[in-house]
Amino acid sequence: MVVAKAPVPGRVKTRLTTVYSARQAALLAEASLRDTLEAVAAMPARRRVVVLDGAAGPWLPAGFEVVPQVAGGLDERLAAAFGQCAGPALLIGMDTPQVSAQALRQVLAPDAWAHADAWFGPADDGGFWALGLARPEPALLRGVPMSRPDTGRLQRERLTAAGLTVRDLPLLRDVDTPYDADVVAAAAPHTRFAAELARVKHPVAAG
Template identity: 35%
Template sequence: MCADVSLAVLAKAPLPGQAKTRLIPTLGAEGAARLHERLLRRTLEIARATTPQVTLWTALQHHHPLFLELADTYRIELRPQPHGDLGQRMLHALAAMPCPGLVIGTDCPVLTPTLLRRCHAALNDADVVCLPAEDGGYGLIAMHRAEARLFSGIDWGTERVMPQTAHAAAELGLRLCCLTTVWDVDRPEDLARLATHSPGLLANLGVPTTHGR
């Protein structure tokens, strides 16, 4: 195993109307895009505090000024996400890694460098490591090598993602380790928890800290 963690971050450009679309009814298109940008910045801070080997896989607008700024600030590599569903894009990122690595998005505010390193270390005893999400998906996947069959036949964006992934791993004879359950910021009801956990991310977005579920 490589001494350093290889880490891929998948992110859309913060284009109003195309980023965090499920939050638009609450935040508006501009507000949802601004929150997405803040979550992306925070994710990259965590990523670079974990390892120097970070690749930002971009979508929607690969040369967006924010991506160029972040690449310069954090000294990270930019690569365009390929066409295809989420599984195909994660598979592509894993296949591009020179050694075992981790893939994350930008929606999980509870990731920390310590947790990311624990996931990497867990690969010593497992073939696949996941952080299941409360909504049924997962906030991180780590693997020794890209395995296409683990990403096919998955109902992405549904509560079936993690159960289907666990079933696929078992069928393939892969040792799966799930360290802890995390939560994402995807829906309006997630904003209340975010306001408690990281209120600065919602500053000036028109969401009061007492926003209810």
């Protein structure tokens, strides 16, 4: 599952607008989303879902179904996403365009759940970019404070307190600020996101 917001100017990546226009921020969000969906599409999953706030657009590739996000805080929206899964499920965000199929592959390997009840992808801002559950249980997310420097720690503690064996995915940086965008693009120069960032930074002069 990919939790996403439709890349509409003024509704996404507003923290980028300290440097870029709302349209440019939306273009960067779309590029990040496309990179994320491409990584997910390369995985041997039985089901691929975009849990979406907004309407699907031409950025949505074939092979994905769309499920609307429920109302409420982020913890409620993530919990509801897991609530519509019947088996092992991995949920990721749209803010890590550098995510690779290689990073995700271990969660979908044949033995991925042999020694793990959960997979946790920490973000370097203190949150998390991925969460996998062998037995999706919405209560594992409800009530966890979101968008805080300690969100990742609190979410991971919720998992271990429930007696789950947790394995970690690589630490990744979310793209939230212009500085984040520069760091991520430099680390993943072959992504759509990096190419779009280069375009908005250095537009070709008209004529």
